[in-house]
Amino acid sequence: MQNFTTMKQMIRLVYLVATLFTCMSSMAQELNCRVSISIDQIQVNEQRGATQIYGELQNVIQEFLNNRRWTNDNFLPEEKINCSLGLIITKALANGEYEANARFQVIRPVYGTAYETVLLNYVDKSFKFKYLAGSPLYYNDNNYTDNLTQMLAFYAYIAVAFDYDSFAKFGGNNFAQKAYNVVNIAQIAGGSWVSSSDIRSRYWLAENLINQQLQSIREGFYAYHRLGLDVLSTNAAETKKQITAFLNTLKQVNSTRPGQLIMRLFFEAKAQELANIFGDSPLDERKKISALLVSLDPTNSELYRKLAK
Numbered sequence: 001m002q003n004f005t006t007m008k009q010m011i012r013l014v015y016l017v018a019t020l021f022t023c024m025s026s027m028a029q030e031l032n033c034r035v036s037i038s039i040d041q042i043q044v045n046e047q048r049g050a051t052q053i054y055g056e057l058q059n060v061i062q063e064f065l066n067n068r069r070w071t072n073d074n075f076l077p078e079e080k081i082n083c084s085l086g087l088i089i090t091k092a093l094a095n096g097e098y099e100a101n102a103r104f105q106v107i108r109p110v111y112g113t114a115y116e117t118v119l120l121n122y123v124d125k126s127f128k129f130k131y132l133a134g135s136p137l138y139y140n141d142n143n144y145t146d147n148l149t150q151m152l153a154f155y156a157y158i159a160v161a162f163d164y165d166s167f168a169k170f171g172g173n174n175f176a177q178k179a180y181n182v183v184n185i186a187q188i189a190g191g192s193w194v195s196s197s198d199i200r201s202r203y204w205l206a207e208n209l210i211n212q213q214l215q216s217i218r219e220g221f222y223a224y225h226r227l228g229l230d231v232l233s234t235n236a237a238e239t240k241k242q243i244t245a246f247l248n249t250l251k252q253v254n255s256t257r258p259g260q261l262i263m264r265l266f267f268e269a270k271a272q273e274l275a276n277i278f279g280d281s282p283l284d285e286r287k288k289i290s291a292l293l294v295s296l297d298p299t300n301s302e303l304y305r306k307l308a309k
Contacts, residue, residue: 030070032080035062037087053133064137070156081163082107102127106159111230118269119162126192144185154182165218166225176209199261208262220246247292267297275303
């Protein structure tokens with residue numbers, strides 16, 4: 001009887017352990033962010049030689065982004081949001097102060113294909129922070145601790161907001177608001193956190209996401225990806241229909257609110273993709289879409305004009 005009882009206890013223990021691992025797997029953190037650091041632009045007389053700090057910094061940032069839970073939702077490992085943060089260090093001082101240019105990219109798989117589409121490709125030329133070797137990163141949603149953790153939290157919430165918006169209409173609302181809250185708390189640090197003439201600042205990125213006059217862009221983001229790209233492999237005509245409708249929405253917004261950052265970022269991420277999607281359309285259709293794209297995104301006009309040939 002004692003052996004039987006012991007066996008039952010062991011079986012129960014195995015079951016509990018298995019259940020624990022299943023729960024841990026189903027509650028995996030949201031981000032799968034790849035971090036890279038380049039020091040090629042640091043002057044020789046600065047801290048370029050202390051290369052070990054950069055490997056540590058890269059690992060610390062990557063672990064902070066990937067090991068922290070940013071939502072209350074459960075993610076399977078294959079459902080994680082793929083993103084990358086590339087830092088080009090431009091200045092490094094002995095006291096641990098750094099200046100860098102950052103590129104933050106968020107990508108998303110397209111249903112039924114091996115293709116991944118870029119949701120966001122954002123360049124931050126004001127990535128300034130302080131870090132000392134061996135320092136842990138602490139972050140609280142309600143308090144400002146330091147510029148590095150504030151920027152990393154901002155980008156984490158931005159990644160979730162863009163990803164969720166692409167799968168559900170206004171799905172990223174909560175996280176767009178969280179990103180805006182991060183900006184508000186960081187106002188004391190100045191720079192890219194405050195309203196200024198720099199339209200590409202973190203402030204304006206967060207502001208655009210919650211601005212009521214720009215919500216049709218976020219709504220269209222869902223139509224572009226979930227109703228458009230995700231049916232590309234089975235119904236290319238529907239994909240083009242949804243995307244054309246979204247481009248016309250952008251035209252309407254641009255007529256009343258020209259030059260908004262969220263629109264610029266869309267075309268910086270999607271220009272080549274748009275050219276590829278409409279590249280096999282009939283000539284008349286290509287001419288119309290070419291003219292529309294040129295009017296919305298003059299920067300890539302040469303690319304779009306090729307559609308009309």
